[in-house]
Amino acid sequence: MAGRYPFPASPNGWFGVAASADLATGDVRAVSYLGRDLVLFRGEDGTARVFDAHCPHLGAHLGVGGRVCGDGITCPFHGWRFGADGGLVEVPGLDRPPRTGARAWEVCERNGRIFVWHHAEHAPPSFDVIGYRPDEDEWTPWRATSYSVRVHVQDLTENIIDRSHFSTVHDMKPPAEEQFEVRFSGPSMVVEQRLSVTAVSEVGFEVSTTSTTCGPGIVAVEVNQDPLEMLTYITQTPIDDELTEINLCFSMKRLDDDAATESISAMNDEITNLQFTQDVPIWENKVYRERPMTTKIDGPVPQYRRWFRQFYSTGDVLPEA
Ligand code: FES
Numbered sequence: 510m511a512g513r514y515p516f517p518a519s520p521n522g523w524f525g526v527a528a529s530a531d532l533a534t535g536d537v538r539a540v541s542y543l544g545r546d547l548v549l550f551r552g553e554d555g556t557a558r559v560f561d562a563h564c565p566h567l568g569a570h571l572g573v574g575g576r577v578c579g580d581g582i583t584c585p586f587h588g589w590r591f592g593a594d595g596g597l598v599e600v601p602g603l604d605r606p607p608r609t610g611a612r613a614w615e616v617c618e619r620n621g622r623i624f625v626w627h628h629a630e631h632a633p634p635s636f637d638v639i640g641y642r643p644d645e646d647e648w649t650p651w652r653a654t655s656y657s658v659r660v661h662v663q664d665l666t667e668n669i670i671d672r673s674h675f676s677t678v679h680d681m682k683p684p685a686e687e688q689f690e691v692r693f694s695g696p697s698m699v700v701e702q703r704l705s706v707t708a709v710s711e712v713g714f715e716v717s718t719t720s721t722t723c724g725p726g727i728v729a730v731e732v733n734q735d736p737l738e739m740l741t742y743i744t745q746t747p748i749d750d751e752l753t754e755i756n757l758c759f760s761m762k763r764l765d766d767d768a769a770t771e772s773i774s775a776m777n778d779e780i781t782n783l784q785f786t787q788d789v790p791i792w793e794n795k796v797y798r799e800r801p802m803t804t805k806i807d808g809p810v811p812q813y814r815r816w817f818r819q820f821y822s823t824g825d826v827l828p829e830a
């Protein structure tokens with residue numbers, strides 16, 4: 510993002526690094542997010558863990574050939590064994606291991622995804638990952654699609670309140686009954702709106718949605734319109750200085766009719782992915798205007814940006830000229 514945005518690529522918050530279903534007990538994966546190389550594994554106790562990738566000994570990547578051992582992991586190079594908290598517990602052939610370890614990240618597994626807490630100054634988590642679908646068995650399994658896009662996470666969620674692009678980019682007509690309310694509450698921004706989606710039918714299909722962000726890395730869009738209960742759950746994680754990985758996940762409460770559940774899921778998934786891809790060329794080629802010339806028909810862009818500043822550490826954001 511060097512030069513493109515006046516703040517760092519990775520704000521402070523919870524960021525998705527994998528789907529729970531993709532990490533079985535004993536699995537080890539090499540992943541790169543937040544500008545770091547990481548190792549992600551599931552210990553024999555069933556807990557997902559994330560450590561800095563490179564061994565403090567001679568620098569091997571723990572995620573490439575490393576093996577789960579108990580609740581921790583063993584390095585593939587000289588067999589140093591790290592415990593659940595990343596601390597070194599065994600060096601083969603040595604009575605007492607030196608006091609060192611691999612840096613363990615704070616991990617939260619919720620809503621079928623694995624999140625890490627990132628903070629530029631290593632402060633502990635200041636909020637929780639909001640839980641959804643407590644009655645998970647009554648919901649369809651996630652349908653998930655992953656994208657890698659050249660855009661900052663701050664620009665991604667600014668899109669939610671950028672109401673004047675809905676008609677031009679997404680071909681949405683204003684609904685018969687207009688509603689667009691934005692609330693900022695701690696690490697969450699809550700947007701309640703009525704949408705008319707013309708992608709489905711010429712006349713438009715009206716829905717009320719509630720979009721709730723949870724820090725800079727998570728967005729949940731809920732539709733509760735009897736008999737429909739649907740959730741689009743989006744995780745957005747900076748990969749490096751240029752790219753962000755976005756996962757669009759969709760689930761709905763099963764209806765009595767399986768065929769109807771399936772066709773509504775498929776249609777929603779299609780609309781969500783279509784709308785997302787409509788934004789991509791704009792995001793990848795836009796610049797960040799620090800002092801945008803907004804008008805009364807735009808959403809509350811300046812308020813949104815002021816709210817977002819809480820996710821940067823002091824000194825992260827360049828002072829305004
Ligand atoms: S590099 Fe990991 S044990 Fe030597």
Ligand SMILES: [Fe+2]
Nearest residue numbers: 668674678788
């Ligand atoms: Fe959009």
